[in-house]
Amino acid sequence: MSAEATPAGVWSDMLDGNGRFVSGEPRHPRQDAERRHELAHVQRPTAALFGCSDSRLAAEIIFDLGLGDLFVVRNAGQVISDSVVGSLEYAVAVLHVPLIVVLGHDECGAVRAAIESTGIDAPSLPPHIWRQVAPIVPAVRRVLRAGAPQGVTSENVDAEEVGRQHLRDTVGSLLQSSELISDAVAEGRLAIVGANYRLADGTAIPDLIVGLAGETA
Template sequence: MSDTPTPARAWAEMLRGNARFVAGEPRHPRQDVERRHQTAAAQKPRAALFGCSDSRLAAEIIFDKGLGDLFVVRNAGQVISDSVVGSLEYAVAVLEVPLIVVLAHDECGAVRAAIDSTGVDAPALPAQVWRQIAPIVPAARRVLAAGAAEGVTPATIDTEAVGREHLRATVSELLRTSELISEAVAEGRLAIVGANYRLAEGTAVPDVLLGAAMDATA
């Protein structure tokens, strides 16, 4: 019998690990020599995580996991790309993970750069940096448009609101670009959780819940 957890159970495990981290009571499980030997020949991760490359977002630490527990994909601003989609499809189709967590966070430098780039006198960014943050700009523009009547500007905008808008757009784009992943969600084999990580508190707060993980509890 497969030991792959249900999507709901996988998310509940993630929540419990995060709660231990927040409480300052991490168990640091499966990080010993025995576990290293167990996973040397093959991997069977409990979930995939796509998050920002920010150095403060170490996935296994935040969720109190160990070797072989998480299949992690990261880039600045958690921006969808062909390599990201391909990696996550591999996790679903080959490794059979039941859960994808898309992890954003507050005080994101990529989000801030995207917001700043909307200014009339915004300085030019290096070409590759611009290509990386460009997919975040539409989220910034939507939040700016929504607050136009109140005089919201790039300097006064709520960066967390932009981060949440981008997170939701990222989940939507993942489903749009990957038939494999969207079908797995529709069939109940996979759930996707979009969460925001609060740097000071250490908490991962769910914002988007798609699939069977919606039934999960900590």
């Protein structure tokens, strides 16, 4: 990655890598034995990525990165929790990353489960699954309310719009939950990019940028 470890520089490098992945011309950088030995006792990632656990969302592959480039935190539906915030604070305070990418995606099972949970006579989810998807439900309800005059229900609601709303909620929750992270953004040392990954074509499309990392597409 670029030696210019600014939020904008790191995000630009990640978009370049995503472009190589989409075009089918990845370089697979920094994945050899030399790199492995170099990182045996130290890590210097240039970004943190908080994304969904979905098996199709392999962060280093999507952005054509290598060992030690990303500090990755993942759970189903990229839902904020104490462990997530603590991990990202570690990336900012100890590893000094200048960028956090929050990565959602289409066809998300956690988003679909949250939508289905709002249906009439929806079966109860197992308690741990319910606790995981419950933070997505407010986004579902907002999209349902907005579409109610047009007859939108949990049966035909736009899941991609729910995912987009939830992505923005996640970035907002992260900033609200962590004074350390929000202060770093305010001081210009850190930016947060909320992006949606499209499974079919492989593109990571920025939806929300907080801080100095460029403009959304």
